[in-house]
Amino acid sequence: MSSSQENHEMTRDSLEKLLNKTAGLFNKYNYHEGIDEALKLIEASKEFGSDYHHYHAHNFLGFAYTELDDTIRAKKNYEYALDFAQKTENDTLILWAYNNLGNIYSENPKTVDRGIEMYKKVIQLAGETDMQRESLAPKINIAWTYLDQKKPYSAFPYLEESVTILKDTEDNYVRSQLYMLLGRYHRATAKPDSAEVYLVEAFSLAEQDSLYLPASEIAKEYAELLFEEGRYEDAYLHLAKHNEFNDLLFEKEKLEQVEAANARFDVSEYQKNLELAKKEQIFQEQIISKSNEKVMVMVISSFVLMLILLILNKINQDRKRLIYELRTRNRQLQEAKENAERLSLLKTRFFSTVSHELRTPLYGVVGITSLLLEEKGLEKHHNDLKSLKFSADYLLALINDVLQMNKMESNLVSLEDINFNLEELMLSIVNSFEFTRLQNHNKIHLEIDDKIPSTMKGDPVRLSQILMNLVGNAMKFTERGDIYITARWREFKESKAKVYFEVKDNGIGIPENKQNVIFEEFSQLKSDNYNYQGTGLGLPIVKKLLELFGSQIHLVSEEGKGSVFSFEILFDKASSQNIETFSPDLLPEPSPGNKTVLIVDDNRINQVVTQRILEKKSFSCEVAASGEEAIEKIKNNTYNLVLMDVNMPGISGLEATRRIREFDKTVPVVALTAVEIEEIRNKIFTAGMNDIIVKPYDVQQFYQIVFRNLHVDKINELQP
DSSP states (O other): OHHHHHHHHHHHHHHHHHHHHHHHHHTTTTTHHHHHHHHHHHHHHHTTOEEEEEEEHHHHHHHHHTTTTOHHHHHHHHHHHHHHHHHOOOOOHHHHHHHEEEEEEEHSSSGGHHHHHHHHHHHHHHHTTTTTGGGEEEEEEEEHHHHHHHOOHHHHHHHHHHHHHHTOOOOOOHHHOOOOOOOHHHHHHHHHHHHHHHHHHHHHHHTTTTHHHHHHHHHHHHHHHHTTOOOOHHHHHHHHHHHHHHHTTTTTGGGGHHHHHTTHHHHHHHHHHHHHHHHHHHHHHHHHHHHHHHHHHHHHHHHHHHHHHHHHHHHHHHHHHHHHHHHHHHHHHHHHHHHHHHHHHHHHHHHHHHHHHHHHHHHHHHHHHHHHHHHGGGGGGGHHHHHHHHHHHHHHHHHHHHHHHHHTTTTTTOOOEEEEEEHHHHHHHHHHTHHHHHTTTTTTEEEEEETTSSSSOOOHHHHHHHHHHHHHHHHTTOOEEEEEOOOOOEETTEEEEEEEEEEEEEESSOOGGGGGGGGTTTTSTTTSSSSGGGGGOHHHHHHHHHHHTOOOOOEEEEETEEEEEEEEEEEEEEOOOOOOOTTTTTSSSOOTSSSEEEEEEOOHHHHHHHHHHHTTTTEEEEEOOOOOOOOHHHSSSSOSEEEEEESSSSOOOHHHHHHHHHHHHOOEEEEEEOHHHHHHHHHHHHHTEEEEEEOOOOOHHHHHHHHHHHHHHHHHHHOO
């Protein structure tokens, strides 16, 4: 044996010893020392240029970080492992690398489709290389993922193929997991008898081989099936077995079972096929050695060919380096994107919480101010109270602007499609600016084209937000002037009507060099003047809302002469069904003591405000400070209406309503919430509530919703 061959063998022996030592530490779940040895193996692999050992080192690290719930580092190391596996051209290593990445991606709901792609890549490669046994793990993992996503019919073909591959192989661990998944499939497709057959067999296999984690999972699944079938005694027994196996999982001598199960199939398959991969690597190295001898013969015989090969090799190395750098940059970009999405989600949750916490005290301010405005004894303070209410309404508008912009940036805003009366909507907008109009000594001129249908179909809330922002903007920058609000019919196109809207003022106008800037967030015109202060969000919100309508804002303005904002929206033709409107002035007011309302709110100020407003209309009121107290009162008394706060300590208003509906299906329950209505609407109606009042509310709107639901209650009383 030559000296170079001896050195090569010594190098290989030292790498093998380091690889075996690292594998031994991970087999004993000694992750701290195992990670250190894996890092040493990486350095040694770099020194000796062994892609094969480089792969195993990163694969060990990926497995360790997966078990330690550090998915970011795990994914990074599995990707490195895939790169080195591809360099070795070792099919087995490549299959393992894709399967491990599939496990990482499938655990994250945002990347589950990417995980399934990885699994399918393994299946494809296994078929191309005639290694069907290697496709078992990814097929089971795909089926598992689809079942977790509540897609049993997508999972079933992979379960069938897995059964075919497994056949008569003695592998109770894999077979027990496969039978459990088949049981889950039959349970999900309403075949309880078939589900029970598979779950019983799966549990028997797991119990037979003392596979505690699979046995625990199967026992729990079987207990849930028995409970659905009404076999409560058997369900209790299997739930007890589930708890028994869970206890065994924490015993020191059973640690290997826990760790093996947590890694799903990849570690089990890795241990079974490690020797096979080593033999394949040795065989490939022998082939490479023979190829090198042939290359040497060719180099000796042709110096020109050698130069060509060297040049091609250099080009190939440069290409690999560039590809590697590109993949690294792509991974960094993906990590940055995921981090940005996480921060965006945190910001959305923060704004939602702030919304509730700010609106709750505003509810007390607006409510008490509205009540004081109706007190005849406080007429000399009437203007002060109107100013106070205006300030509270203005603060609420600022809060809503910030929250609206945040929701639109997070793509959480969508359009509704309901019938509405355009004339009533625009009159309501004009009336809402009465205080500001008087304060700035302005005149508002409203013009609505007679050709516009009285009822159209679209999103009145978003249209109202657009017009409120434009009118508010015109009102703010105009003093002792005129504001023109116009709606003109453009054309009918099939079942749609196009309407042109215009808001015109003769205020200070907008300089030409500022006309694009004002539609950017937080930009303000003449920010040095206190009279024009604001958030700078009104016009950006208008622009984004119009994009939802498929429209755009147009601006014509001259400094010192005023501005004209205009846009067009295409509405659907309204259905023949009329819009139902309820007004407290149109419905008979209840006589004292005739109507009883239960107010459920944990905030004392909110209780007082709501009670005072209701007593103005001669309602009898009772108060409950918690969901539990409300349930007991409704069980023991009769109420015509329940006003239920959504967010309360203990059980929430939603949970309290669900429990109330178990014994009382008819009493109207109206939600009181300071949360954005779009965020909670579905939850409210699913819980069994009849309507929603958003805090802080307009008193007249409050009465309208109360009387509307009392009207529904009256209909329920008349029904047999």
